[in-house]
Amino acid sequence: MSETVFRVRIRCTPEALWGALTDTDVPRPWMDGGTVHSSWAPEAAYEMRAAGSEVALGHVVAIDPPRRLKATFDPRWDPAVVNEPPGTLEYLIEAAEKGVCELTVRIAGLRGASAARVERDTPGTYARLKEWVEGGAGR
Numbered sequence: 630m631s632e633t634v635f636r637v638r639i640r641c642t643p644e645a646l647w648g649a650l651t652d653t654d655v656p657r658p659w660m661d662g663g664t665v666h667s668s669w670a671p672e673a674a675y676e677m678r679a680a681g682s683e684v685a686l687g688h689v690v691a692i693d694p695p696r697r698l699k700a701t702f703d704p705r706w707d708p709a710v711v712n713e714p715p716g717t718l719e720y721l722i723e724a725a726e727k728g729v730c731e732l733t734v735r736i737a738g739l740r741g742a743s744a745a746r747v748e749r750d751t752p753g754t755y756a757r758l759k760e761w762v763e764g765g766a767g768r
Contacts, residue, residue, distance in 0.1 A: 630716070631744035632737040635751045639730050639759045643722050646730050647695030649762050650720055659757035675700060682706075687715065696722050702736060710743040732758075 639646055649657075651669055656662045660677075663684055667675030669692060677684040687701035703715035716738030725731045734755055736747050 630738050630740060631748065632735065633744075633747050633751050635734045635755055637732050637734075637755050637759050638725055639732060640728055640763050641730055642728075643695040643724060643730050646722050646732060646762060649758060651694075651698065659761045660754060669694075669698070679706075687718070690717065702739070704739070704743040704746075706746070707742065710741070710746070713739065713741050713743050715739075716743075 641649075649659075651665070651667075653666050653669075654664050656664055661679050663677055663679035665675055665677045667673050667689070669675070669689060671689055671692060673689045674686070675689065676686055683705040685705055686703045689698070689700050691697060691699040697720065699717060699719040701715050702718035704710045704713065716736060719733075719735040719737075721733040721735070723731045723733075732755065734751060736751065739747055
């Protein structure tokens with residue numbers, strides 16, 4: 630099993646970052662225009678979609694807005710990963726210095742092609758999130 634941990638500091642409030650991560654049915658330019666749909670209630674299901682297809686599915690494991698979200702993470706982005714076991718996705722948001730948050734993204738428990746893609750793509754995905762939020766779109 631793998632674990633990918635990525636940290637990035639973003640100039641914004643915890644609330645703005647939380648919204649960028651959890652706003653439902655809003656296209657995310659930092660995630661190739663994909664959307665996520667969920668009520669984000671404890672144990673609620675969520676679905677990530679891009680270009681009309683499922684990208685990932687899961688359920689909320691723990692939530693403490695705007696500080697923490699942990700969910701199961703079942704990749705669906707490619708036929709090669711559909712039968713691989715799901716893992717977990719966790720977002721931790723901490724206030725750093727004034728006007729800056731630190732986002733820790735932890736994706737654990739994946740194997741095979743899904744683990745390899747997460748390891749490869751996570752830094753770029755969250756670098757785009759930083760750029761998008763700091764550019765004013767996420768405020």
